[in-house]
Amino acid sequence: MKNNQRFFYLMTLLILLLPASVNAQESQPDLNLYLIRNFGYGGIGEIQGNFTLKIRDPLAELDKIEFYLDEELIATILQEPYEYKFHTSSYPEGEHTLIAVGTLVDGTPLKSNRITKVFLSSGQAWSETEGLIVPVLLFxxxxxxxxxxxxxxxxxxxxxxxxxxxxxxxxxxxxxxxxxxxxxxxxxxxxxxxxxxxxxxxxxxxxxxxxxxxxxxxxxxxxxEPSKVKEMDDQGYQKMLDESRFED
Ligand SMILES: [Zn+2]
Known part of the structure; x- marks a missing residue:
């Protein structure tokens, strides 16, 4: 095999393998974190009220789950269900990033996807809701x-x-x-x-x-009003209907 042929095969192999390995690193987080609205407002990227952070399909070998808000530990859960209920008013208004970090029984750390939401005050949430509902009601x-x-x-x-x-x-x-x-x-x-x-x-x-x-x-x-009475058979009625179409 010539040198340039070998180089060609090597490059082809790299091109085929490279996207696969990049995907493997980026795609699936170890933990699937999601947010449930119990009560309150949930617009696009904006929330206010009572919510639950939850891990979907947790592994059986989990030792604990820690929930973080902006890198700050807000809850440690040692057994199922791995969830944390909170009210947005417990935290400052504005944008926050929520993540979960898990630890397996053997010490292996697991990371979740990130959820970024803007926490609104109840007043802001109400005005957002009003903004949606009032036009609908008026219509x-x-x-x-x-x-x-x-x-x-x-x-x-x-x-x-x-x-x-x-x-x-x-x-x-x-x-x-x-x-x-x-x-x-x-x-x-x-x-x-x-x-x-x-x-x-x-x-x-x-x-x-x-x-x-x-x-x-x-x-x-x-x-x-005897003058207005037109006693008529069906034919006469039809005739009057036809005529009435040309009246203003
Ligand atoms: Zn009347």
């Missing part, structure tokens, strides 16, 4: 109000046809005692739908009226 409130107002405004007078009450049924106005149909898109509010009377404009919450109640109210309507 939800806005949507709710739109959902209430738009269908009520849409249920206009021209939609009223005597004897036709649509999928949500008819009801009787509590003020003018006249019948009208409950607009099916109107919001449901437990006991009934929020509706607007097309005759007098009263807004009220109405359950579906019975057939008897509606017939009673229809009689009243015919007596009070």
């Amino acid at each position: 939800a409130a806005g949507i709710t109000i739109l959902g209430l107002v738009i269908p009520v405004l849409l249920s206009r007078k021209k939609d009223f046809v005597l004897g036709k009450y649509g999928p949500a049924g008819g009801t009787v106005c509590p003020r003018c005692d006249l019948p009208f149909s409950r607009f099916f898109l109107s919001p449901n509010l437990l006991v009934g739908k929020l509706v607007r009377c097309p005759h007098c404009g009263k807004i009220s919450i109405q359950a579906r009226a019975s057939q008897d109640q509606l017939q009673e109210a229809e009689k009243k309507y015919k007596n009070e």
Whole structure:
């Protein structure tokens, strides 16, 4: 084998082995340290409240685990579960690094991964929470109000046809005692739908009226406003619907 060939093989071997050995050193820490939130705030990299530091799947040969905050020993645990419960207010506000160091029965030291978190004061955590929640609440409130107002405004007078009450049924106005149909898109509010009377404009919450109640109210309507009553068959109703599409 020529010298330059040998050199080539040697280099190839090194290139193949090098990343593997670097990975082996850097990848798996000996101990898998993680943080559980018991109560409090946990944003991205920021925490406040009651937390537990814990070792995932500890080895059976462990003698002890020591928990450190910024290189300072904060707890030594001699038996399972290897965990340490703490409140962020016990430590100064600001960024802290948490690690665990283990010792096996034979004296071998083990190191964990590092967890870096900013400890917030309760006031800071609340304002962060507010910053997240308040816009969401305002948005939800806005949507709710739109959902209430738009269908009520849409249920206009021209939609009223005597004897036709649509999928949500008819009801009787509590003020003018006249019948009208409950607009099916109107919001449901437990006991009934929020509706607007097309005759007098009263807004009220109405359950579906019975057939008897509606017939009673229809009689009243015919007596009070005979000029507006259009008694018609289905064909006539369809014709009126078609015409109403061209009205403003
Ligand atoms: Zn009314």
